[in-house]
Amino acid sequence: MKNRLYGQQPLTRSSMSRRRFVTGLAATGACLGLGAGSALSMASPNSRQGPVTLRGNQFDLNVAYQAVNFTGKSRVATAINASVPAPILRWREGERVRLRVKNNLAEDTSIHWHGIILPSGMDGVPGLSFEGIKPGESFEYQFDVNQSGTYWYHSHSGYQEPRGMYGAIVIDPKEPEPFSYDRDYVVMLSDWSDEDPQDIYAKLKKFSHYYNFSQRTAGDLWRDIKEKGVAQTWRERAMWNHMRMSETDISDVTGYTYTYLMNGATPDEGWVGLFKRGEKIRLRFINAASMTIFDVRIPGLTMTVVAADGQNIEPVSVDEFRLGVAETYDVIVQPSDDSAYTVFAQSIDRSGFTRGTLTPDQSLQAVVPAMDAAPILGHRDMGMDHGMHDMEAQAEHGAQADHNQHDMSHRPGAEHHHQQPMTGLMTVDHSAHSDHAEPLAKAGFGSNRDIRHLASEHGPHVDMLAESPQDGIADPGIGLRQHAELHGRKVLTYADIRNLYTTADPREPSREIELHLTGNMSRYMWSMNGIRYSDAEPLELQYGERVRITLVNDTMMTHPMHLHGMWSELETGDPLHIPRKHTVIVQPGSKVSYLVTADAIGRWAYHCHLIYHMAGMFREVRVR
């Protein structure tokens, strides 16, 4: 079936206040009337219901500028079929899909099918997969769909994705699902700014904490001194002061400029999903934001996670999960009464949220909870050897912190026993080092190697090295670690995720590739191994080989890393049931390992999915 959404749709968006998480200007609660008489042709015509669904195996996708209004100000989006988010594409496993993309923009465009295993030429990354789609031209993507589940698609050109070019992909399986449900909803989370993305990037380059309005103040200091005393407060603050880093530096871009959306609806509008009592509802959560990691929960309902990044997993029941940019989770909830429930997604830095409602009745809404406390980074998030809760760790190892500072802040010229001469070689390939006589850790358990920092990580472009990165697998992540004890919430961690099926490639990894995520926050520079993409050699993989990639996060930011074309098989502790992901969160100052079977010839992108990190924190992966 051809798509149904070309041109105008009835405007049903009602006049209601649209709240922005803006502490300045006059945008709070701005009322505006965009009724049916409005001259603007609005994207996502009925934003409370989300975008339309297009089914079949042939699709026409039209990329064009589109007026949108999320905040009370009209802005131009780059939209697919005049909709933000773009239409949901519903495919069937085993079919061949043809997608004709017409570029009506004045600039090149592209569409990347995120998480779809396909030939390199169809992956949609300009410069790697193909040349991009020129203005006025069309490109036909064609590939076999050999997987099922929840995925998404977005532009891989310039800043079109943050300007609205993203949509969901739902692939119905050939075989019946291993779980049952009565309702099926896509819940796509995203962030929208009225600012031009280029301006946001320039602001970050000029003043990196421009959007952080949660910095420590004199009042915080006074409260800490009253509660903890001068000595303890000094110990806690000294390291941060010494390192010139901020423990409240959680998100680079915040609710100061972002309006967070759920299926294109602002929090004041609120997306609505209907159900009847006792029904099982499948919610397909997709994080299509450009810079925002969300923490998701539905107060009053336990969520059973049945799929991660589109792949079925052994069901696990949780109250809350963190959704990194580009990750997806499918959950099933079953309300047993006629109440309404709030689907609540707060940004990782608690600078804003979006929300929707699961309700048996359009008129019924649930209470929107307050946001949780904002995370404060601790020693472990700096890759320091303090494996406990930060407060306890500081109390117990306060004296040690000073010692560690010196380790962490030493710079070029300082001796470093892990240091290696800088070579053209991009990675630390452990198999190539004879000093590692012991075998690689078994598949499924992650790396057991000591990490090493390359010489290329030293210089003005890198402000932090994690000396003792913690394992990021069992860590709920910053801001969520105390939710079990504080709120009694079971928070999903990667350690909970086991593939529903047996590991497809049971081979042990033949070698281990260590990659460091690096950057300088205040200069706003991002790189891998201290080398930005434009200066980097491709990462070479042999066709057919099975390797382990260990990512070490030498920054204070949480980076969602996306490998195109091949699965990232996350080593969560069970070699027989290694889950397959396309995007993996690497916690600040932590490390994480996954296995990759290089079964896809070609040139592939491998990068941080935060849009303003991506240009530097990017590698080409070449499989041949």
Add this chain to the structure above:
Amino acid sequence: MQQLTKPLISLPARFSLQTSLMTLLLIWGNTSLAAGDDDPLVSKLIIDQLELRDTDEDETWVLDAQGWVGKDLHKLWFKVDAERSEGNSQELELQALYNKAIAPYWDFQLGLRKDLKPSPSRSWAVIGIQGLAPYYFEIDSALFIGESGRAALRLEAEYELLFTQRLILSPEIELNLHAQNDAEHGIGSGLSDIEAGLRLRYEIRREFAPYMGIYWTKRFGNTADFARQEGLDSSEWQWVIGIRSWF
């Protein structure tokens, strides 16, 4: 991701060398990559102080601004220091520097300084270090080497104390040292003066903050003597009111 550049700072025509250097920077170019350009040409103009200093006798207008254009690790950097009193320009100092990032928080600067006022004008070579020291002290230090064996050292430090996310108290101090007397400019050798300021600003936006505060200066040694000959006190303090802005 081209076109990040905002209109460049306009400078006196005598700095046309810098204009041509900026043109070179523009040609520096953007590479077309799968991921976009991570290091576009960016420029920033920072007006640290645009203020009115008020004493019993007269009013003084002060401009302390800097700006840069460049990429992550290499920039052209400009500094302007101007003072105007009773309609007369008392002080006009311009610096044009090449700025290279040498450590995560430190930049090295090399260039020229021209003092157009007071006359006669003075020219200096500049070697400086600017950056953020541990405990968040913003440091700007420079060695100036002038004609006829003149040399000077300037050390500036500034701190920011946040009362709220927008209400910020900023103490700063500046020390000037000179190798020899310069009677025409009223400068004596050794530690010539210390300037200190305490300014409380409110950031209406990040880019725009009105402030008020106090400014104190003390002249030492021969500098103080020169000042007394001019009928000035060796130390004075003034109320200030002004605007801090960048874009």
